Amino acid sequence: MTLGTLRYISQRLVLIVFTALAVSSVVFLGIHRLPGDAFVSERLRPSQEAALLHQYGLDRPLAVQYGDFITKLMLHGDLGESVANRGTKITPLVLREATVSAEIGAVALLFTVGLGMLFGVSAAIRQNTWTDYALSATSVVGYSMPNFVLASFLILLFGVWLEHITDGGFFYELGWTGTFGSPAEILVPAFALGFPYASIVARLTRASMLEVVRQDYIRTARAKGLVEQIVIVRHALRNALIPVVTILGPLVVGIITGSVVIENLFGIPGLGKEFVQSILNRDYNIVIGVFTGYAALVGLANLAVDLVYPLIDPRIRYG
Amino acid sequence: MARSSGYVRMLGLAVAGMLAVMACGQQGTGQQSQNLASDQTLKFPIGDDFATLDPAQVNAETDSEVAQNMFNGLVKFDNDLNVVPDIASAMPTISSDQLTYTFKLRNDVTFSNGDKVTSKDVLYSWNRAAATQGPYSTNLSAIAGFSNLSSKPPAPAQLEQLLAKNDPSVMMSGLSAPDPQTVVVKLAQPAGWFLSAVALESTTGMLVDQKVVATDPQNWWTKPETAIGTGSYKMSARTPGQSVEFEAVSNWWGSPKPTVKKVHLDIVKDAGARETSYEQGKYDLNGYGGYSNLQVDDILRIQGSSSLSKELKLQPKVRTTWASFNLTCDAARAAKGPFCDQNGSGAKDLRTAFALAVDKDKLVDVVCHKVVCIAATGGLISKGLKGYLGDGADPLAKFDATKAKSLLKSADPDGSKTKGMTYVYDPENPINATTAQFLQDQWQTNLGVHVDVQPESHSQFIRDRLSGKFVLSRDGWQADYDHPQDWFDNLFAKSAGCPDTNCTTGYNNPQFDALATQANSKPVSDAIPTYKQMSQMLVDSVAYIPLYYSVGAFMTKPYVKGAGTNNFFDYYWNQYQILQHS
Numbered sequence: 018m019t020l021g022t023l024r025y026i027s028q029r030l031v032l033i034v035f036t037a038l039a040v041s042s043v044v045f046l047g048i049h050r051l052p053g054d055a056f057v058s059e060r061l062r063p064s065q066e067a068a069l070l071h072q073y074g075l076d077r078p079l080a081v082q083y084g085d086f087i088t089k090l091m092l093h094g095d096l097g098e099s100v101a102n103r104g105t106k107i108t109p110l111v112l113r114e115a116t117v118s119a120e121i122g123a124v125a126l127l128f129t130v131g132l133g134m135l136f137g138v139s140a141a142i143r144q145n146t147w148t149d150y151a152l153s154a155t156s157v158v159g160y161s162m163p164n165f166v167l168a169s170f171l172i173l174l175f176g177v178w179l180e181h182i183t184d185g186g187f188f189y190e191l192g193w194t195g196t197f198g199s200p201a202e203i204l205v206p207a208f209a210l211g212f213p214y215a216s217i218v219a220r221l222t223r224a225s226m227l228e229v230v231r232q233d234y235i236r237t238a239r240a241k242g243l244v245e246q247i248v249i250v251r252h253a254l255r256n257a258l259i260p261v262v263t264i265l266g267p268l269v270v271g272i273i274t275g276s277v278v279i280e281n282l283f284g285i286p287g288l289g290k291e292f293v294q295s296i297l298n299r300d301y302n303i304v305i306g307v308f309t310g311y312a313a314l315v316g317l318a319n320l321a322v323d324l325v326y327p328l329i330d331p332r333i334r335y336g
Numbered sequence: 337m338a339r340s341s342g343y344v345r346m347l348g349l350a351v352a353g354m355l356a357v358m359a360c361g362q363q364g365t366g367q368q369s370q371n372l373a374s375d376q377t378l379k380f381p382i383g384d385d386f387a388t389l390d391p392a393q394v395n396a397e398t399d400s401e402v403a404q405n406m407f408n409g410l411v412k413f414d415n416d417l418n419v420v421p422d423i424a425s426a427m428p429t430i431s432s433d434q435l436t437y438t439f440k441l442r443n444d445v446t447f448s449n450g451d452k453v454t455s456k457d458v459l460y461s462w463n464r465a466a467a468t469q470g471p472y473s474t475n476l477s478a479i480a481g482f483s484n485l486s487s488k489p490p491a492p493a494q495l496e497q498l499l500a501k502n503d504p505s506v507m508m509s510g511l512s513a514p515d516p517q518t519v520v521v522k523l524a525q526p527a528g529w530f531l532s533a534v535a536l537e538s539t540t541g542m543l544v545d546q547k548v549v550a551t552d553p554q555n556w557w558t559k560p561e562t563a564i565g566t567g568s569y570k571m572s573a574r575t576p577g578q579s580v581e582f583e584a585v586s587n588w589w590g591s592p593k594p595t596v597k598k599v600h601l602d603i604v605k606d607a608g609a610r611e612t613s614y615e616q617g618k619y620d621l622n623g624y625g626g627y628s629n630l631q632v633d634d635i636l637r638i639q640g641s642s643s644l645s646k647e648l649k650l651q652p653k654v655r656t657t658w659a660s661f662n663l664t665c666d667a668a669r670a671a672k673g674p675f676c677d678q679n680g681s682g683a684k685d686l687r688t689a690f691a692l693a694v695d696k697d698k699l700v701d702v703v704c705h706k707v708v709c710i711a712a713t714g715g716l717i718s719k720g721l722k723g724y725l726g727d728g729a730d731p732l733a734k735f736d737a738t739k740a741k742s743l744l745k746s747a748d749p750d751g752s753k754t755k756g757m758t759y760v761y762d763p764e765n766p767i768n769a770t771t772a773q774f775l776q777d778q779w780q781t782n783l784g785v786h787v788d789v790q791p792e793s794h795s796q797f798i799r800d801r802l803s804g805k806f807v808l809s810r811d812g813w814q815a816d817y818d819h820p821q822d823w824f825d826n827l828f829a830k831s832a833g834c835p836d837t838n839c840t841t842g843y844n845n846p847q848f849d850a851l852a853t854q855a856n857s858k859p860v861s862d863a864i865p866t867y868k869q870m871s872q873m874l875v876d877s878v879a880y881i882p883l884y885y886s887v888g889a890f891m892t893k894p895y896v897k898g899a900g901t902n903n904f905f906d907y908y909w910n911q912y913q914i915l916q917h918s
Contacts, residue, residue, distance in 0.1 A: 058395055060826070063837070103387060110577055281606045281609070284613060
């Protein structure tokens with residue numbers, strides 16, 4: 018890794034920090050503008066609710082609350098405590114759940130890139146054969162189907178039908194164990210999350226490969242007597258990947274935001290699980306924490322994608 | 337073909353690999369035996385993490401269902417909802433004027449950290465709960481001195497300091513402890529509901545350890561080391577937002593001694609995911625812990641399955657849903673509208689028209705397939721509770737479109753009064769949205785009146801409704817304990833704040849308040865006729881449109897013995913046993 022690349026990474030990391038801070042500020046102001054609060058209850062008298070708001074400092078002027086919040090965040094990385102689930106510190110919760118979301122997202126990305134490239138390359142080199150038609154049709158179905166529909170179908174297929182067919186012998190079990198889960202728990206939700214994007218990658222890879230394999234240098238490579246596998250992998254694929262890597266950034270964002278639904282459907286304790294309910298609960302600090310976590314994840318994921326470019330195209334250098 | 341078969345082979349290997357890895361998640365289905373399983377670990381899901389387990393602050397049903405296994409009070413409700421002794425060795429002796437209750441404590445009760453429980457712990461716990469002014473602090477409001485406590489409680493740390501010094505500002509004068517095994521409670525006035533209120537599981541009547549609470553007055557309950565109670569279970573592990581574990585307290589003082597050694601709760605937000613995991617065998621129970629709101633489609637499917645239907649129990653829960661009118665138009669209330677009594681006798685006819693125009697039988701068919709709700713035909717107090725009027729006894733539950741139209745014509749001949757009305761509801765529960773649409777359709781079809789429906793986020797909805805902003809709105813109440821006082825004092829009486837504070841309807845009836853005072857002072861068995869008279873007053877006033885009583889759905893594996901629920905709460909975990917199963 019060159020000094021220039023290290024400098025580039027440092028600059029990006031600083032930018033991610035500032036972006037996360039900006040996101041948390043905007044969300045802070047937005048969520049506090051919503052009517053209602055976390056303590057409203059049919060049983061709670063107005064004086065009791067006022068006492069709780071005072072206890073959590075939520076009756077102070079917004080500017081004072083914001084100053085307090087940003088000071089704690091910048092100096093201590095402290096996102097505060099949940100007001101709906103009292104006593105829960107937000108920073109460790111967000112870090113742990115972001116790890117889970119990142120884990121699912123990373124495996125989903127492997128599906129996206131791996132399956133997408135596999136389908137795309139296979140379809141391209143077997144153009145206008147049954148292989149091409151089948152894989153192209155699968156890709157169309159893949160990116161047409163919303164991920165929650167696919168997720169429900171996979172739960173039905175691998176969680177319910179497979180269990181019945183094998184009489185409980187083997188099947189996909191919903192849920193999550195421990196902090197890092199297990200391969201058995203990760204694969205199906207990651208597939209549901211990554212497959213729609215794999216279909217997009219497959220279409221793009223196929224188109225890109227079809228263009229590259231018609232280039233003169235590929236014909237030269239074949240004429241030299243190289244094995245077809247080496248021609249495809251070492252000569253064609255690298256150039257065909259450049260447009261694929263270009264869209265990986267938006268795809269990663271899609272995977273991260275798509276995790277909201279997937280984590281709820283599969284019972285996975287990631288950031289997405291907190292997303293909707295925390296807003297409905299007016300759990301201010303968790304909402305801010307979740308959005309900040311997502312901003313950081315998106316920033317880091319895009320940085321990782323950008324760092325892939327030099328590996329594919331040596332002409333690209335940072336710094 | 338040779339080239340493509342390589343890629344196809346890779347595809348095939350990938351799929352096979354996935355299946356092989358998934359095989360690691362294999363699990364067998366349950367088989368029943370009558371012998372105890374060696375692994376006495378109970379697992380079930382809940383839908384959200386706790387708001388709090390501190391008895392002084394508990395409000396949500398989930399928190400209550402869990403905390404009831406961690407904390408005890410002097411008395412409790414048994415499975416049949418009778419008030420029985422718990423930490424008290426016997427029911428209290430009550431003075432002839434109904435003002436003094438003397439409790440004798442058991443001498444073998446300890447907290448889970450070994451600290452012995454004495455009468456001082458009762459005084460500390462109840463004073464703390466009252467001074468905290470949490471959602472259920474009014475359960476102690478009958479005690480002399482409660483009304484002198486500030487409605488603006490001190491911060492938790494400051495409260496602990498004041499309690500440690502026995503500062504009068506946070507002490508109820510009616511509580512005393514003449515010796516370590518005796519607690520004397522003096523009431524400000526007779527209150528037949530007092531024992532029911534302090535028996536309410538998980539709330540202000542429960543005992544906490546002062547020594548432990550003082551170490552972290554705000555968050556002592558969040559960590560296993562300090563979540564100390566007298567219950568048969570104590571928290572042993574917790575991952576916020578993900579899971580929590582409890583283990584049986586060894587040498588617990590109560591009975592029956594717990595057989596289940598460990599209880600593991602997972603937080604799974606999606607109701608469908610909870611049920612799927614249950615059916616896969618991951619969980620032993622579903623619907624427990626305050627999440628008995630299984631999806632209607634799932635319940636219908638389960639009822640159609642010969643195996644699963646045996647595991648399903650539908651239990652009426654003590655929640656009634658109704659539509660409320662704004663009954664009072666005054667300067668203090670933002671809502672006006674045509675239903676106010678200030679508008680003359682026509683207002684009551686108008687309310688009656690709106691009530692009779694709704695086909696309640698069809699309502700419960702449409703909104704819940706008559707599965708998770710039943711028509712509310714016996715008054716506001718839910719079926720099965722004291723004060724229930726009886727099946728079909730509520731005339732407001734009838735459907736009479738002809739009479740409704742006639743009343744509307746006389747009360748609002750030109751339609752001007754009912755123009756531009758809105759029914760407000762909170763959409764977080766899907767049934768509320770379906771109900772709103774159904775009501776809109778019924779009023780349009782049977783009365784010819786168009787009522788807009790407006791969703792409002794729950795948090796804001798509750799606040800606005802209680803501050804009297806709505807002319808017509810969804811309303812409801814879930815009973816805390818089996819006593820009519822819980823309903824009337826919190827919803828319609830002056831003690832609730834009616835007509836102008838903390839009161840949805842603005843109901844204003846001095847005669848009703850007088851009857852409430854009279855009934856509340858008597859033992860419940862003597863007071864029932866008066867409470868029923870009060871229910872009748874609400875009916876005569878057409879104060880509401882009854883809609884439905886809620887029904888909870890519970891799934892229990894056949895190898896879990898002793899598990900169950902009554903109208904109010906899940907049975908205590910120390911009654912459960914896990915039988916052998918494969």
